[in-house]
Amino acid sequence: METPAEQTTQTPSPLGGMRASMARGGAIVSRGPGAIEWIALALSVLWLFMVLAFWFFAPGVAGAASLFNTVSLMVGMALPIAMIWVAAITARGAREMRAEAQALKQSIEAMRMAWLNQQALRSDQSVERKLDEIAAVTRQAETTIATFASRRDSHATQPSADRKAALVAPPPLRPDDTEPMLALGTPAEELRAPISIADFIRALNFPDTPEDKEGFRALRRALEDRSTAKLLRSSQDVLNLLSQDGIYMDDLTPDRARPALWRRFAAGERGREIASLGGIRDRSSLALSAGRMRGDTIFRDAAHHFLRQFDRTFGEFEKNASDQEIAELAETRTARAFMLLGRVTGSFD
Structure with missing residues (x-):
């Protein structure tokens, strides 16, 4: 089976290049967690470790357990972790948007180059056609000139061919x-x-x-x-x-x-x-x-x-x-x- 990279290199058209570039951008999610996710996970674990350490080792905190303290502890644990992952998801979305924008830019450039090449090919064909027309007109003009430059008898008119x-x-x-x-x-x-x-x-x-x-x-x-x-x-x-x-x-x-x-x-x-x-x-x-x-x-x-x-x-x-x-x-x-x-x-x- 071909890898996504191999499938991308085999796509010749500009629109195919756009699809390939989008596929490369979408492959970020399908390949698993990236650097941002690992950083967010590490910060989350570190925060949990700090909260638990504070709970068990701070004097008088573990013995003063109450409903308010428990709720405060849960909020103190969950809120920073949620903020960490919101930031991670936002960073990942920004990265994907940048990748898609770059892919779109490359596909537009490929389409522009294809259009320029097509215009150049049409221009070459037009030039060749015009040269053929000029050559035909030149041959006709030479024949006409030869007609007027024909040898003529000064005393008699030449009979027809x-x-x-x-x-x-x-x-x-x-x-x-x-x-x-x-x-x-x-x-x-x-x-x-x-x-x-x-x-x-x-x-x-x-x-x-x-x-x-x-x-x-x-x-x-x-x-x-x-x-x-x-x-x-x-x-x-x-x-x-x-x-x-x-x-x-x-x-x-x-x-x-x-x-x-x-x-x-x-x-x-x-x-x-x-x-x-x-x-x-x-x-x-x-x-x-x-x-x-x-x-x-x-x-x-x-x-x-x-x-x-x-x-x-x-x-x-x-x-x-x-x-x-x-x-x-x-x-x-x-x-x-x-x-x-x-x-x-x-x-x-």
Whole structure:
């Protein structure tokens, strides 16, 4: 069975602390007589001894026994003893009141500290929520600024993203003999309209849900383009391999890099000057990917193949894309995989 002290230490709440403190104060009576009671008892015995000694040893007192003397003796014996115990009970009550007041003070202090801690916790949560809102507004502002800072042709207006071609590839020198030829000798692939920038970006992000009809339409459209299809297949391979370790692009929140930095990357610049492109800071994802890169040959080959395809395709995309469209591409799942694997392989070192 637990002692009252053990039961008191196990009570976590402030109100429990009040009950425990009151229990400690009430334990004074339950433990038996205290110092005050022993002092009162000693004084009572001493007084009785003095009265009896006076009765038996004082000359002529014992022989002059009468009703008045007997009553006086009894009153003389009982009245001081009663006063002694009244004083003892009063002292004990005062001590208990002081103990209860101290316990009440401690419980109020505990409640005050609990309230302060709760307010501090709520304040921290409010600050985090406000910081998230500020970050979201900042990202939106950066996107808006990028829209106005987009490159514009001084002689012509840029077509919209759903009409402008995503990739600017050089025309082939001659048609491949293995391709199906039309009557005039033109490959069927060259007569197909190029994929638009809007579909290209939507395809690189892959469909969000099985009901994402626009996403699947853009994906089918992108797979008809040879260069884009290579990038999409390599991206799908690395995304599937990363998901085996529980790494999903939707869980990552990369730092946003300026479109000008992406253009420098497309122009061939490498190293620390463009290190901001590797905006993935999630340590667990970086550590898991680095370990997989060292120990899994298939993953390493797929990652390097994906990085080469992204490098080549983005170089073509940048030539015909505005800063706003580059910023939108950087938010896709494929671009996040590039940031993650680029940091793991040291492409930005």
